[in-house]
Amino acid sequence: MGTRASDRSRQEVARALLVFGEELDAIEANRLSTVLTINEPANDLLVNDPWGFLCGVICDYQMPADRAWATPYNLSQRLGGWSVELVASRPMEVRRAFLGPPAIHRFPNQTSGFVIDGARRVIDSYDGDASNVWADEPTARDLQRRLIEFKGISQKKAAMAVEILYAQLGVPIREMEGSDIAYDVHVRRVMLRSGLAERDDVAHMVEVARALHPERPGALDLPMWEIGRTWCHKSAPDCDSCVIAQSCPRLVSAADGVRGA
Numbered sequence: 558m559g560t561r562a563s564d565r566s567r568q569e570v571a572r573a574l575l576v577f578g579e580e581l582d583a584i585e586a587n588r589l590s591t592v593l594t595i596n597e598p599a600n601d602l603l604v605n606d607p608w609g610f611l612c613g614v615i616c617d618y619q620m621p622a623d624r625a626w627a628t629p630y631n632l633s634q635r636l637g638g639w640s641v642e643l644v645a646s647r648p649m650e651v652r653r654a655f656l657g658p659p660a661i662h663r664f665p666n667q668t669s670g671f672v673i674d675g676a677r678r679v680i681d682s683y684d685g686d687a688s689n690v691w692a693d694e695p696t697a698r699d700l701q702r703r704l705i706e707f708k709g710i711s712q713k714k715a716a717m718a719v720e721i722l723y724a725q726l727g728v729p730i731r732e733m734e735g736s737d738i739a740y741d742v743h744v745r746r747v748m749l750r751s752g753l754a755e756r757d758d759v760a761h762m763v764e765v766a767r768a769l770h771p772e773r774p775g776a777l778d779l780p781m782w783e784i785g786r787t788w789c790h791k792s793a794p795d796c797d798s799c800v801i802a803q804s805c806p807r808l809v810s811a812a813d814g815v816r817g818a
């Protein structure tokens with residue numbers, strides 16, 4: 558069990574995280590387009606095609622995010638086109654396209670299965686249009702539930718997708734107080750080292766975020782993820798450069814047991 562900071566210290570950390578989150582939102586607002594991967598054509602597909610985005614969420618695991626998010630575009634290049642119908646109707650081609658060589662995902666067999674299943678689900682449950690997953694202005698909680706029904710989308714990815722759709726892609730989503738942080742390795746490290754959470758447990762961390770920022774718990778997600786990726790490294794965290802250095806108690810060893818990608 559780790560150490561949980563005092564309520565006051567935790568509130569200070571949460572405030573610092575939200576300030577950093579606003580800075581990240583301002584950077585995002587000044588960009589011409591949302592950037593989910595540095596690969597430009599791959600990013601265009603994610604940002605402009607709902608099935609591309611949904612497929613990107615499904616593929617975003619066990620690989621560096623830039624490469625994982627480029628999977629839908631790489632798949633479209635190998636298939637010579639892009640639609641849910643194409644993916645659902647040509648499963649063998651999709652599996653071969655994933656395998657390559659080179660493979661377009663670290664787990665080509667499993668991920669191609671998730672993607673084919675996702676395309677079929679969009680056809681069967683959402684009239685073949687992935688935007689219908691979120692087009693009816695759902696509540697954050699309902700949308701998270703719908704996303705988790707897709708194979709390959711966990712709590713972590715569903716919570717992340719709700720935040721991206723709402724904050725970066727401008728999708729109307731109601732009751733963002735029902736949004737959540739994603740149980741991601743970067744988020745977990747920051748929560749433990751900053752004393753926000755006392756144990757590495759998804760339910761506990763989700764509850765901590767809900768209590769700290771009930772208006773929109775998910776708003777704490779991106780700043781923690783960015784801090785984890787940029788400064789709060791697994792080994793040798795760069796505390797002196799970290800944006801929450803002034804408020805963080807720097808409980809570095811509290812995250813020693815955090816594993817995962």
Ligand code: SF4
Nearest residue numbers: 750789794796799805
């Ligand atoms: S890098 Fe250091 S200051 Fe920043 S969150 Fe991690 S432990 Fe805290």
